[in-house]
Amino acid sequence: MNDYALWHALIGGILIGFASLIATVLSGKIPGISGVFGRLLVPATPDKKWRSLFLLGLIGGAALSFFLWDSAALFRPMRPLAVMGVAGLIVGFGTRLGGGCTSGHGVCGVGTGAKDSIAATLIFVVVAMVTVLIYNRAVL
């Protein structure tokens, strides 16, 4: 698995789907990453334990994979750090306002055919494509 190939994308996606399914059964919630993380920032959230452990597992599983496989460890920095900071702020605000991100809306919501998630996913993919187009024209 040292050279990246498209079947890695498919296998990785299947793992993400299974992980989301297991987390749905165990938590009784739709385990979108932005919702799992965002609600950790609300003091009144009662179920912080599983949220923290799920995200710690995510970080640990990724760390192990980076260590084991060169193709997984590939990381190409695309933007200056100042842009990454602004992007983080915008992503955090938008995902919570819109009620989900690529996992909650994109994987779980689209997977179960929820109309709001299908709409949200179409919107954020198209807007992201336009943003990349504008960034490439204006900055690069």
Add this chain to the structure above:
Amino acid sequence: MKAGRLFLIFLAGALFGTGLAISGMTDPGRVIGFLDVFGAWDPALLFVMAGAVGVYGLGMLLLRRFQNQNLKLPSTASSPIDRQLVVGAAIFGVGWGLGGFCPGPSLANLGALRIEALVFVPAMAIGMFLAQRFCGADQ
């Protein structure tokens, strides 16, 4: 929640992180490669979504049949497509295209202590806090 269940959810998280890393979605170059439709387009993200959406959708369909008092699944009914959803998704799209990170991959890259993630994740937490505190995004 019991300790056994909590341990299993930790393992589910590890599986999620492994999937993200194997899929290549932790590399912003690959994500922006997909979003850059007029450049050297990289279709990988489409394959990730196909695998994940397929497994989750089929799995939920099957699980629904076995639902009982021991297996309580969350509602998957659609919320109304209102202004908050549309505006929020659009704002997220701007940030995703700008950085090439969505929440999952940004957290996964904390596992390699990458400086991009160390900058992005705290900023994301602030953005989430603001939306939840001041825009009622806290259901």
